[in-house]
Amino acid sequence: MVYVKWVFILLFWGFVGSVLHYTLPQHDIVRVSDTYGKRVDPGANSWFWAQADAGTDVTMGSRDVFFIQTRRAGDDVMVYRNEDTGWGWPPYFKFDTANLQAEASDLRSTAADPQWAMLTHYGWRNEFFSIYPNAIAIRAVDGPDVTIIPWVNIIILTLLAAFFWAIWSRWRRFKRNRINPVLADMSEGLEAAGDSLAEKRGRFGRWLNGR
Template sequence: MAIKLFVRKSIKIYFLIISLLIHLFLFAAANYLFPHYEITQITGVEVKRVDKDGPITKANPADGPTRDVYYIYTQKAGEDKPMVYRNEDTRWGFPFYFKFDSADLQAKASAFVNDGKTVQVKYYGWRLVMFDEYRNMTSMKEVSPEATPSWPVMSYIFYALFLLSFFLSVQFIRGWFDSEKK
């Protein structure tokens, strides 16, 4: 009897852990894929020719189809740490931002470099230095230096839905295992 109870409790904990891991993955996916906003100043722009292995250099010659990737350098007022954004079209692919205007956005960013104005940047993704991963900028607009960034409302909605889903899954698992105790 004690072994059967131990096995049931272990299976219940296993399902709770699996549910937690699935919901953590969903939270991370929502955080990566949905837009975020930041108030910053554009400090520079750059274009690099890349292939599937990264930027083309003497050490990494082109060995397949190549494309131009735009980079936009920013810095928040009063901070020393710069932030680099990738400015690449998503086209019809995932995530579905249907962004086709990276060259226009790059020209706009270049104009902001010369003016030194404050902008609100809309982006998705994470900046992971270790993996050479950049946030992808989807749009920008001029704002006053005192402006506060827009709120990522869709992210908040999905976080709330995932939290509700996690709560319901925990209740379901607990009810499933606790209802058969006797």
């Protein structure tokens, strides 16, 4: 039974971790080699594609999507999609897809004469499902080894941890003060538990009776 418990704990934290890893912004140092648009018909992988541009017809099955082809500082290839997130999830409220494509095209360069850029994105690349990370912003940087401090992630993760810790500690206090005493009474006998509950319900009961 111990193993079952650990499987659930691992599944839970794996899920939390992967949601955060998918959703939070990450920075890549890239050299844009080209940009293009391609028709896409999201199918089984439609979870990993955004909707049509804000304001356009979202009921059409297929649409054209912008892509940005790059080579990263580590010399591996990465292709990003460039889509509006609009008012949906994840909450980047990105509407400037076409502008971003124009900026990315402007930064194109060759291996002989590289122009490095910092590309902010969220999402994953997976060849087996044809999914691509979504580019959020791009700006030119001096070289391939600039240091980037992920302030947004630091702030978001700190606030998330503080928020859940606050709720967790209050829940533990609530359990200690209100639930455990009742459980302890129960072990002494159902009658005693009834008495305790009646006592605890006193305030609520008085409120019900109009006090």
